[in-house]
Amino acid sequence: MIGSAKHMRAGLMLAALLALGACKEGTGELPPVGEARVASQEIACLADGGRWGEGPSPGLFLCYRPTKDAGKACTRDSDCSGFCLARSKSCAPVTPLLGCNDVLGATGARSTVCVK
Numbered sequence: 001m002i003g004s005a006k007h008m009r010a011g012l013m014l015a016a017l018l019a020l021g022a023c024k025e026g027t028g029e030l031p032p033v034g035e036a037r038v039a040s041q042e043i044a045c046l047a048d049g050g051r052w053g054e055g056p057s058p059g060l061f062l063c064y065r066p067t068k069d070a071g072k073a074c075t076r077d078s079d080c081s082g083f084c085l086a087r088s089k090s091c092a093p094v095t096p097l098l099g100c101n102d103v104l105g106a107t108g109a110r111s112t113v114c115v116k
Contacts, residue, residue: 056098056116064094076108086110 032040038061042052045063055062067082070093074084080091086102100114 051094062096064096067092067095070094074104076104077106083113
């Protein structure tokens with residue numbers, strides 16, 4: 001019985017060492033959190049041509065990026081990289097497009113989409 005307990009401990013030690021050996025070495029840096037994360041997201045947004053602004057809830061900030069086809073005429077959603085706005089029949093100027101908007105869908109049918 002004592003011999004099997006020693007073998008069990010040795011087996012557990014070996015398993016632990018193998019598990020540790022399987023770990024990959026990282027950079028040692030953790031991703032930013034809190035205000036540092038928000039600041040890094042803002043910097044990335046602005047560098048990408050976006051506009052950093054308050055979102056639908058107080059204290060929630062989003063990156064509003066211009067769409068590549070803003071203002072282009074459209075008749076259905078596949079004509080645009082964002083939404084095809086029903087009223088103007090033009091591609092939305094920004095993504096995300098918050099609030100409720102009348103848009104043209106895949107078949108050109110009008111519907112209301114709400115993004116909050």
